[in-house]
Amino acid sequence: MFRRDEKVKVMVKGPGWMKGEKLAIARDRVLTVVDAGGIPVGKEIAVRIERVVDGYIWRENESQSHLSQALLALNKKCGCG
Numbered sequence: 001m002f003r004r005d006e007k008v009k010v011m012v013k014g015p016g017w018m019k020g021e022k023l024a025i026a027r028d029r030v031l032t033v034v035d036a037g038g039i040p041v042g043k044e045i046a047v048r049i050e051r052v053v054d055g056y057i058w059r060e061n062e063s064q065s066h067l068s069q070a071l072l073a074l075n076k077k078c079g080c081g
Contacts (some may be wrong), residue, residue, distance in 0.1 A: 002029070006049045012041055 002008065012023035013039055024047070033039070033047055039070040 002027070002049045002052050004049055004052055006031050007046055008049065009044055009046050012036070012039055012045060014041055 008026050010026040011031065012022045012033065013030075014023050014025045016032050016034075016036075020035055020037040022033045022039055022041075024033050024045075026029050031049075032046070033045070036045075038044060068081050
C-alpha cells in the first residue's frame with residue numbers, strides 16, 4: 001500500500017485519460033501520473049504519491065470501473081495479461 005507523499009519508482013505503461021497524463025505501474029497497482037506528457041512509455045521514473053484512497057491511487061474524478069477498464073485495455077495493448 002502507498003502512503004501520501006511517499007516517493008516511489010514507477011514504470012510508465014501507456015497514455016492516461018486526460019491530456020498530459022500517463023498510466024504507470026508500481027507494486028502491482030496502476031497509478032495515474034500527471035504532468036507526464038513528455039515521458040516516453042517504458043521509462044522508469046520516480047514520482048511522489050499525492051492521493052491514496054482505500055488503499056488505491058485515484059484521480060479525483062475516476063471510478064473503480066474506469067480504473068479496471070484502463071488496466072484491462074493496457075494489459076491487452078502490451079500483451080501482459
